[in-house]
Amino acid sequence: MDTYYVIKKAKDQITEIIRTKFPDADIEITAPPPELASDFAVPLFKLAKKYGKSPNHIHEEIESIFDKTGTLFDSVFFLAGYINFVLNQMEYFKYLARDALRLKNDFGKSNTGTGQSIVIDYSAPNIAKPFSIGHLRSTIIGQSLYNIFGFLGYAVTGINHLGDWGTQFGKLLYAFDNFRKKNKTEDPTIGELLDLYVLFHKKAEKEPELEDKARDYFMRLEKGDKECRKKWETFCKISLDEFKRVYTYLGGIRFDEYLGESFFFDKGQVILDEILSRRFCIFDSQEKYESFLNENGEIRSFLEKSIQSINISTPVFFLTDKGHTKAAGRISDNEKAAEFKALIDVKIKGQNKVLEKLRNITGDETQAKEILKQFESENIKSTVYWIETTGLTEKASGKISGEAQKKLQSQARCLASTGSFLYTEGDEDSGTETAKQENLLLVDLTDFGIDTPLLLQKKDGTTLYALRDLAAIKYRTDSYNPTQILYVVGSEQSLHFRQIFMVARLLGYETQCHHIDFGLYRFPEGKMSTRKGRIILLENILNEAVEKALEIIKDREIPENEKKEIARIVGIGSIKYTDLSQERRKEIVFDWAKMLNMDGNSAPYLQYTYVRIVSILNKAGTDPFSHSFETEVELTDKEHKLIMSLSRFPEILEAAARTYAPHIISGYLYSLSQDFNNFYNSTSVIRTEEADLRTARLLLCRITSIVIKNGLMLLGIEVPNRM
């Protein structure tokens, strides 16, 4: 599949033109303000600085060698520090038409992800609880990412990591045995399970000992008690049937695997063994560390492997939020050691966020450089190499002042550690603990900038979800060999994911794990809570939306069964769109009017635009894709704007994938639809007399329809053919 799109071609040409004169130029191509007769612009300020010339001078040099022959451009001009590139509109349109003709319904697809595999963990509803609006975000954001990455050629695996294990089942089993009327023999409904769960919490407030009883029940479940297990299976089945019904209603939701937490609870021991096999060690001097190395071959090879894997002579460094440092290995290069210390100085001065970002770099050196540009404000002079944690590959370069270096040499402590820490309560750290607590296992992560230890196992020996999640990382890494694992989970769990990702790395799982966090739905008066029964059922919202959509079309001449299907597509689409059109980190205050909005920036607006295009194409009678389009016609400004907008689709998709942000697509589709409607209201396509122009306009309609349809499909939203 050839996915070299016209917009890429145009940008490549701009880069090439500028680089013929300025070979090392770092070129940023921007969109000029709409009222300017320009299509692409490059700010020249940085070039001016780099080459010691004025922006105007830079522009003159580029203009002097600019030759439009063989390019997509007609001319260049200078304004306010920018060089502007004016397209040969017809040429650009012809290329766009060729892209569209070549790819047809696949317009927008690319192969940028070929060879890469991504695991996405999303939806993950909890067994025995109804599917609430809270799960909607995970489900549709996750599904959208699944669609987007698939469209870009990645091998995607969607996993529904069901919440089907844990102490909550102890509570439920207890409630089921003790609170349910004895004469009831039929299987409970989800609603009844929820009532029992809420009732348990209500009673437990007054009788705290119920919590212990629930823990006993859960222990029985983990130990394989047949009766508990059987009830648990029933709960799971009831819930799963319910979930699948909701997914069907939502439409377009699919998973490659339903693998819940229960699948992993007995796979945690391997993780525990791995952790326990490592030894806690910390040294207050280089000598002690080196003598330890000599005595411990295993650790030594671990470190050597780490150092080798990053392919530099400098060993692995470690930074904590406390401002002290750890270096796993020797700092053999004095210059680098000093720079490293200086880097810490910046840290101590409070630039936590910069360093936090450095830590989260996903392995791309240029990205790291970008972030380190911020250090320029510290008059940074020499180069710093930054290597994160135990031999992973992140690397960044920047500069640090000599003054900062000196200051820091007295401040920074360089300690050494192997990077793995675990103790059981009852060790010398807390000598008063009793034998009863010997099963409690936690990982201390304070040396890694995380103050809260990660609990893996409770004192009664039962597992916690952190351990199950670690087992899941191992399983996913082994099973799918992914380049990335995405967790589409609410931001409230960010600490949990920081913890388990850190431990996973310490254990040597190098798969990139990302928490795709999102803000929660909440009521104006506060948080939604399953325990308190304060939730809104997703289904109620969906039904309301579908009904409203049905109300709008009730008088139209469409068969009733089709009306119902249209109402479902439009109603559900509008709910999904409302969610996906918002930046995912922001919390959403629940508001009926907003959820049911079908005017303006909404799914029905896009669907409506699509439907009108379909109508035009039907009436036109000819398929503009039936033969290639290579003739010259006179295009209006509105048409050119639409062309520019259409051509951006591929890079919009890449931006959405890069930042895991479906809302970039919805924003784009809305803007595209506005451009189309603008054109639509000013120009009659069908009644265009000049044949070639008519064909060109039909072509624009056709491409727009494909982009809207594909874009909405990526958001998990369907389009009707009429509405």
Add this chain to the structure above:
RNA sequence: GUGCCCAUAGCUCAGUUGGAUAGAGCAUUAGAUUGCGGAUCUAAAGGCCGGAGGUUCGAAUCCUCUUGGGCACGCCA
């Protein structure tokens, strides 16, 4: 108390790696030769981008401090 996230028009939100005069929708007001489908379009009005410093040729965007809101912080998930 500590950490993370958020703050943009009356309301709900966009704002691409820092780029030219901060954009939409809703609501309000005034309009669109009954039209290729009015769930549409045009226009008006609406802003000290929470506040104060800083970095930069250039800041809604980066840094520091601060105010307000949300979330999390050892045996729940």
